[in-house]
Each structure stands twice: as C-alpha cells, then as structure tokens.
Amino acid sequence: MAAFIARRCAAAAAALLGALVVIFLVVRLVPGDPVLVLLGDNYTPEMYQATRHALGVDKPLPVQLLKYLEAVLRGDFGNSFRNSKPVLPQLLEQFPFTFCLAAIGLTIAVVVGVPAGVASALHRNSWIDQSAMVVALLGICTPSFWLGVLLMLMFSLHLDWLPAVGGGDLREPLTVLRHALLPATTLGLASAALIARLARSTLLEVLGQDYVRTARSKGLRECTVIARHALRNALVPIITVVGIDLGRMLAGTTVIEILFSRPGIGHLLINALKTRDYPLIQGAIVFYVAVIILVNTLVDVFYSVVDPRIRHA
C-alpha cells in the first residue's frame, strides 16, 4: 500500500511540474499586453519601457521561465502586476470562499445525485425513474448562470431566505455558509444530474450480475443486497466521476463567483486574465491544477480501498 501511495505521489509531482511549464508558456503566448492594460490612455514610450522592465516581461522567455521555476521551488509565486502584492497570500486569502462553495456544491451533488440514481435504478421504467431522468437531463442542459439567476429570484428576492450577493464574513462562519448555499446549489445541481444518470446505469448493470443473484438467493434482505453487494461495486465509476467533477466544479466556481458577486479564486482569476496579470493567472491555475491532482491521487488511493484488485495492477 505504501509503495502504491509513493508511486502516486511521484506521478503527481511530475504532473505538477509539467503543468507549471505549460501554463507559464500558454499564458504568455495568448495575445495581449499586460503593460498596456496597466498604463491605460495616457503614457509615454519611456513609461512603457520602464513598466515593462519593472514587471520583468522585457527579458527573454526562457530566462523568465527559469527565474519563475526557481522562485516557485522556494515557494514564491511572484507579485501580482495589478497591486504588486505577493500572489500566494492572495490565493490563500480567497481560498476559503472557493473551497466552501465547491465542497458544499459537491456534497449537494452526491447527496442528491446518488439516491436519485439508485431510486431510478430500483424502480426502473416507473414514473419515478422517468421523472428523475427528465429532471436530470434538464439539470445537465441548464446553463449555470441562468439557473443561478432563477434561484436568486426565487430564494433571495421572493422568499427572502438567503442573500443574493457577497461571500459573508470569514470571522462569522455562519454567514459564510449562508452566503454559499445558493451558489453551491447552482453549482451542485448540474453535477447531481450527471451523477444520478451514471449511478442509475452502473447500478442497473451490477444488479444483473451473478453475484447479486447469489446474494439474493442466500436470502439476504434486499437492502443488504443493494447496499453491500450492488452499490459497493457500482461505486468505482461514481467515485471517478466525482473526482473528475471536482475539477469541473472548480472551473464552474468562476462563473458562479462572478454571478453571485462572491470573493474567491475564480473571481481573482477572471480579473487577472482581463489584465494579463501573469503571476496571478499562473498562481491561480497552478492552484487549481494542484487541487485536481491531489483529488485524483486521493481517488486512486480510495479505489484501492474499495477495490483491492487495483492496488496490484
């Protein structure tokens, strides 16, 4: 088991380094000049050169890349072009908001998605199945910004239960939770739909297997058959999708954070992209990549717990 985890970690580190280089290059190959955005309408050619030099974007690309990698190894992600503040503290400061959003979103996705899928599979072709699958299809097709506005109109404006904008005060965790509910629901419902459809199809497949029939013929209670034998085996693809979904969800937080006027890494990233704030863009994307690699590694490890065969493959 330890060797398996070590192998996974080494692969994760290599992936992160590769991502760092790719992100660094892609960000700079996209057209757009950070200096021009900073300077606006009134500037002289000398000011342009001075600013370029101050930001360090006048050096050749390989030199910039080496300097960046060396700094990152020391834990320094550089200073933002916009406000000259170090990147890492800015990301950490905003992370609780994004984490809260993604975590609650994922919880909603699993808590709604898995039972809906299981119910559909167990009552195959009944009205429960059909209505659940129609709702799931709608959930997948609905753009999150539209769903977000609908939820806002319903729960914020008409029912007046939850705030429409903002992220709450970190010193008051309850306000953060309150502010995260609507955006997290918006984020979670689309994933719930996906998970429900997947849970249904994998469970149906498993229910047709011989060992399920064996379990039933042993005279086990139906719920034991479903929970212990069928669902556990159907879980592997669901965990995979939940892992992949977290990446999608982190990306999705960007739209949601803008819509619900929340602080967060997505909000930071959008502003950084608009102004070509290279250090901040790199920092935010590397952060996302790191989270996704971490989750995927955890998912791999988790597989081996659920299904011991994977450990030895």
Added chain:
Amino acid sequence: MLVRIATPTARRRFVVWLNLALVLSLLGPSTVALGQQPELVLRMNDDLLSMDPAQIVTAQDHELAYVVYSGLVRQNVGSPEILPDLATRWEVSSNGLVYTFTLRRGVMWHKGFGEFTAEDVKFSFDRIMNPATRSRFRADFSMVKSVEAVDPHTVRITLANPYPAFLSAVLAYRPGWIVNRKALEQYGRQYMANVVGTGPYVFERYVPGEGVHVVANRDYYGGAPKIQRAMFRIVKEDAVAEIALQKGDLHVAYIEKAAVAARLATNPALVTRSIPLPRVFFVHFNMTRPPFDDVRVRRALSYAVDKRAIVQGVFLGQGVPTDTVLSPGMFGYKSDVRYDYDPVRAKELLSEAGFPMGKTFEFVVLAGWADWEQMAAALQAEWRKVGVNVKLTALEEAVYQQRRLKLEFDLLSANALRFEPDQILASWFHGTQIPVPNASSYKGADALIDSARIELDPKKRLEFYAAVQRKIQEDAPVIPLLNPKLMLAWRPEVKGVEVGFLSYQLEAMTVGK
C-alpha cells in the same frame, strides 16, 4: 444546567430539532452585531485596482477615493465650477504662472496620522512628478515647474507655461488628491488595505472580492457625515445589481446596461435618475490607411449613421446623439457642423471618393463595455446600407490595447470621459498623442488646441474651443455617436442622493424609513 435526555426516541427527536434549529438559524438574520452592519451599501462594479491617487484609473477606484481623499480644490457637482476644498482660497498671478493656495487649518488625517500641512501637498505632487513613482499622471504635471511649501498653511505652485485648465484638469482630478507620506511609507505594499486620507469617510476594511467598509470621519471639516457606516460592495453584473437593489442587499447603484436601466426605470419600488455624463462614445478612423485617409470617405460614413435610431434602439433612450467630441455642459461645448442622417449624401461622397465597394474593412470593438457590441452591430448594418462592408472584431481590453498601439484596425471603438475640454482635445486629438489615445493619427487641430490651452482670457478660450471643434468636425477623424446616460438607482428609504461625476455623494445621503 445539563439536560438529560432519557429515551432513544427522545434523543433522536432532540437531534432532529437541533438540526432544524441550525437550518433556521442559517436562514435567519445574520449573527454579526448590528452596530457593525453598514447602514448603506453602495455598488462598486469591480474589485479595486489601486487606492494610490498616483495610479487611480478605474471608475470604482475613483468612486471610493472620492469619499476617502480630498484635494486642494474640487469640481462642483453638475457644473464646471471649481470649489475650495483643502485650500480655502487661491490666487493666480496675472501671467497665469503662479498659483498660491491658502490651506484650511486644523484638518486632521484619518487614523491619527496628524495634522494636514503644506508639506503633504508638496510631497504628493513631487511624488507624481518623480519618474520613480511611475505615476499615470506624470504627463498631467509636465507644465509644473515647482511646488513649494511657503509656510505650513501656504503652497505655491509655479507653472512653466500658462495653463488655465490647471485647476479643473489636474488639481480637481485624480492626481490632485493629497496623500500622507507616513502612511504610504509605513504600509508599503499593504497600503491598499490601509488607505489614509482627509475626506468625509475613513477607509476601514478592504475585503478583496467582496468590497470596502468605510466609517464616517467625525472630524470632517465639511461637517460630520450622517451615515456612520457604509459599504462599497462589488457586484459585477447589472442584472444581479437589479435583484440586489430590490432585495435590499444594495441601496444605491450605478447601472450601465440599457436593458436593465429601462426595467429599473419602470420599477415602482425604486427611485432612478438618468444622468448625462461628460462622456462621448465615438469611432476612430485609421487615417494612416486608405481609404480612410480621404476626408470624403470619413464624412460619408458619418452621414450614413442614424444616431437617433441607435440611441433609441440600442440604448433605449439612455443617451443623447452628438456630432462633437466635447459633451453638453462642458466649458466650450459647441456643435456647429452637423452630420444628420443622410444615406443619399453618403453614397454620393463615396462614389466621388472612388470608394472600393465590395472590400471588407475591420471594425475593432472593445468587448464587454456597456452596450458597445450591440451598437457596433447596428453601425455595421447602417454602413452596409450605403455599400460599405465591415467585419466586427470584438476584443478584450488587453488585446484591444495592443491593436490600438500598433494601429492594426480600420475602425476602432472608443470612449472618453473627462470634465475639462483640454483633457479630451489634447489627448485624443493632438498629434503628440499618436497612436495612444489619438488612434486616428489626426494632426489637423494641433495649432488650435495649443492656442486654446494657454489662453488666459475665458472668452477667447471659448472661441478657440469652438474653432477646434469645428475643425475636428470638418476633418472627421472620428465619428462622435452619443453621450450615454448613466442610471443611478436607489431604494426609496435613501434620501439626499445627489449625482456627481463618477462619484456617490455619500456624505450628503441619509437613510430614513
């Protein structure tokens, strides 16, 4: 007291109630102490970029800086008049070169940073002129020869050449806000979270991505503001601001999108006012490229646009069509030459100029800015009617700026927002400012602009400005389209809402029932 819950059923029931209570407490009002809650929440449409007056360029930075800082003088709300602020009076020498300001006594800096003196003024202005500061306003101070602190309450500014717009274009504008040396040095890179000024509100707390909390400056020399705590909250989308206003998460907001403004105007639960701004939307011709080096082509494209229809159709009436680059209400505004919608005339001019029909030209548009993309589509349709084909390229700012600098466009969207005519003319229409922001590469009015900016006699200055505008209209380096209106919307319990230049007049507001 310890509560003992005996039976399992009771325990389960207790847990259910506990959960329910938790959920209800989430739905209920926030647990933050009421005294800490802002009485008034104003919209900011994006995150802060800088709170250093040497660097402030965005509208949201300006709005906030306006309540935190003060300058020697300030612009009156809604008229070009200049009012005293940190200076109680000033004298200008007869040759227009020496400005002597008498400073207000007993003005205290926020957060215990001591008393405001002439040294602060000298420090602030020297700092902008120092190349190491890399201030965006260094060019605005290029005519300043020296700033002297004569005594703690007198400042003398000497100019190299007369510049009658000095008060309105420089001192009453962003670079004119006075900063505190000690605070800047003490906080360094953390200054943005610890802004210190002399204005009606004290910058209390900045939460990146969320907004800024301010508290009333009880010692404000203009009288203590009535609202004690206020928050500038970031809400990026106009449609979301609309919901937040109705719900009460926002009390006052600026709205840019015409569709949202039109809906709010008919909402009986809110008060709205559309404000004409000294802003003009226009289209640059790239005069370095044929056929736009031919004035007949430029005039033809100007005649081909039905500005009235665009104001009604795209801006839903939230604007005023215009033919000149200065705005109504601005000193020197005059529109002598008109380009009334005349497609027949446009076609005549085009054939006279031998316009290459069938060729397609590129119209570069800054994306995501007000209703510019819809307007660009309307312009494209108008020009197609007279046989001119344009391809629209909507670009985000970082790329748009690059195209502008390299003059890689045939037509280019632009907007200018300033309250002093010289700020517009000497930047967008003077040969020394090619290619940014003078993207048309226009040099035809240089002599007139130069004469106007040093003319001390206001009457003669007016005549110069009329001549400059006539010349620009005849040469048509740009097509001025309209002066858009900005909507200010607020909840009825907010009173005393006045409308300023990119600023909430927060110190005048009150909240009633």
